[in-house]
Amino acid sequence: MFRFLGKLVLWLFAIVGVVVVIVVAAGVVLVTQFRPQTESLPAEMVLTVDLDQAIKEGPDTGWLPGGGGRELSLGTLLEGLQRAATDDRVTGLVARVRMPEMGLAQAQEVRDAVHAFHANGKPTYLYADAMPAAGGSGTMAYYLASAFDEIWMQPSGELGLIGLSVDLPFLAATLERWGIAFEASAREDYKGAFASLTDASIPPEIEENMGRLVASWFDQMQAGVSAARGVPLEDLRRVIDRAPLLVEEAVAAGLVDRAGYLDEFRDAVRETLGAVPRLAVGDYMARRDDSRPEDARRIALVHGVGMVVPGGGEDTADFGLASQLRAEDVADAIRAAVDDERVAAIVLRLDTPGGDYVAADTVRRAVARAQARGTPVIASMGNTAASGGYFIAVQADQILASPGTVTASIGVVAGKPVIRDLSADLELTWARLSEGRNAGMWSFTEPFSLAARRALDRRLDAIYADFTARVGEARGLTAAQLDRVAGGRVFTGADALDVGLVDRLGGLREALQVAREAAALPADEPVVVAPYPAPLDPVRRLMRLLESGDLPGLTSGAGALSGPEVRALLRVLAVLDPVLGRIDGLAGPGAGGGARLWYGGPTQPAGGHGDRGRPGPD
Structure with a gap:
């Protein structure tokens, strides 16, 4: 009897929990999809953007449709700026920045979009109370700010345009004092992924390579600021070497246009642009009112973001984890x-430092099979597409990178920590029972044996030979040319173009245009840019989590239920899913536009769908 009552209570907790989540999901559908469709765009407006928001690669995968909060997808931001550039209702752009979180490649795409907005005859304004040197974000903040026509700063602030600095730790001596050694094998000398663990100081090859990387980044940022502000490079370098600057010094140097407080900035912008509504980029995109032809051809947008790992979504819970390229x-x-007959081309957007070789080869094989079936694949690199990321990209028909992208790292490395001395210090003993000469080769308790080291080296040699052979064939490099770019070297996108590792410089917008050209689509043919796979709605994500047993807050209750009982809960969700679908339908056709984005031609914006940003400055 008590056992029955206990199970009944667990049932009630589980069902109540599921119903609560379903009610929340229904509320989200109503609030975030029904409301924007009934609120049309104003006849005249000023667009706003907060450049301190986290800029996310990939479509919206959050629990709340349309996202929200502190994240904004790069696709939404770029498409919003490009769409607004040709929208007669949008009269200007107003932004704020202080400590941006985006990487250099993303910043370059944003700057290009701001320049394109201004090229359509529309003014752009930016306000910052400070761009502090502390935290190292002042240079990036000003690099973004310099794309705007008019820059205001609070008189008491500082301009932290101090340049770039990268601190690399080397822990071998520290680990040795703790009784830990790190054993690694790399192909070749420039492959420095584990150098911080194996060396007590920076190896000459890594210092050379990383020094060039930082210099290339800095050269790009200096050139961008110099061109945007009309300050000669030599003068700009002298100013940077005196920074951080007082705001009055920044004004005198021609880097800031006005010193003023936020209320003064708002009054000045209102006087110029009029007292018209202000609309954040995310809200502008959510309320867009263009049509989307159902029978249009598609460019599929596939994102590969995070560390490259084997497996798929069913192997890993998807709640609260960092991004992984599964x-x-x-x-x-x-x-x-490829199986969708509407798809004319694929853009594979990569932002990954690499990872597992076999996993990278799985994705590369999928790209090759797409090409074999006649679907062109264009690789678009974000902040980073290195090592396994470049291994995937090299299979594509064309590779595009931003000037600041970190790419290449054509090499391989493997290693392990060895805690033998630490164990001795702790008087900890280990007993190993094994069969097979190399059965314990990955044990942390002993270094690699000679036989294990030979086996590891055979594996690394085979991987490196495969990697370099594919790069040489795909990029048309001679053995001598390949030797100069491989060995684990990393390059910025700008340098990678010079050595033949990428085809052209450009961001996501340019990659979509290249995909259109590769598919031989007429310039005036409407094309839909659609993320693959389509993002799951909250109910289906909830069902997936219930199936995996990883739903927070319900695991303890549902965990005591039998398999048939869990399946019964899933059937409840399956019954309610169409109900929520009908609620979704109340918002009107096209309300859930996350899975399909409009691209009206080579001069029109297109892109990913993601989180809506918080309102920008008004």
């Missing part, structure tokens, strides 16, 4: 795009 998920997305 090989089977990305390969499945590519296959789904």
